[in-house]
Amino acid sequence: MAVPTTRMLVLAVTRMLQPVHGYDVRRELLSWRAENWANVKPGSIYGALKTMQRDGLIAVEGVGQDGARPERTTYRITPEGEKVFGEMVRESLWSAELLRHPYVAAVSMFPQAPREEVVAALRSRILKFEAEIVQLEREEARILAGSGDPTETEPHHVADAVRLAADHLRADLNWSRKTLARIESGELDVWSGVFAKSSTLESPMS
Structure with missing residues (x-):
């Protein structure tokens, strides 16, 4: 059973910065780029x-107001929250499930699209990955140049999450380059047989 990622990360930040406002939990996770690599909205x-408060994993530490700002509730993790958090971290660390790559479905559709469109799409994919990898490398360097103190900036372990994302992109980039080269050289040709005759997509290049 997959660990609920959002719950685990919110618990982690609450535990790290407690007592903490919901706004600060949100800001911290956004600085970790969790929306990108963990789909945390x-x-x-x-x-x-709110759900974790209801379940007894966190408790309200207090409600306060700073000047004209709206009231903010601060939270602290409970003993039950510590227990559940430990279980989730342990399960996540030992997870070795294969990634379900959404692009695999697109690859299986290569014969159903015109060859020139597949080539153009692969070239676009390569350019996108090259740019994203450069951006992630800069982000990793920026995080590691900071103090690592979570009260000041992103903790250094976030750089490792960024590096993992970059490594996955490099693998995708490597596959895309090799596949494009195989198509252009004629080694990979799924368009000259029956599939080409049954293709239902019109080429936008024509």
């Missing part, structure tokens, strides 16, 4: 806090 963070 900003709006789901507040929902997770």
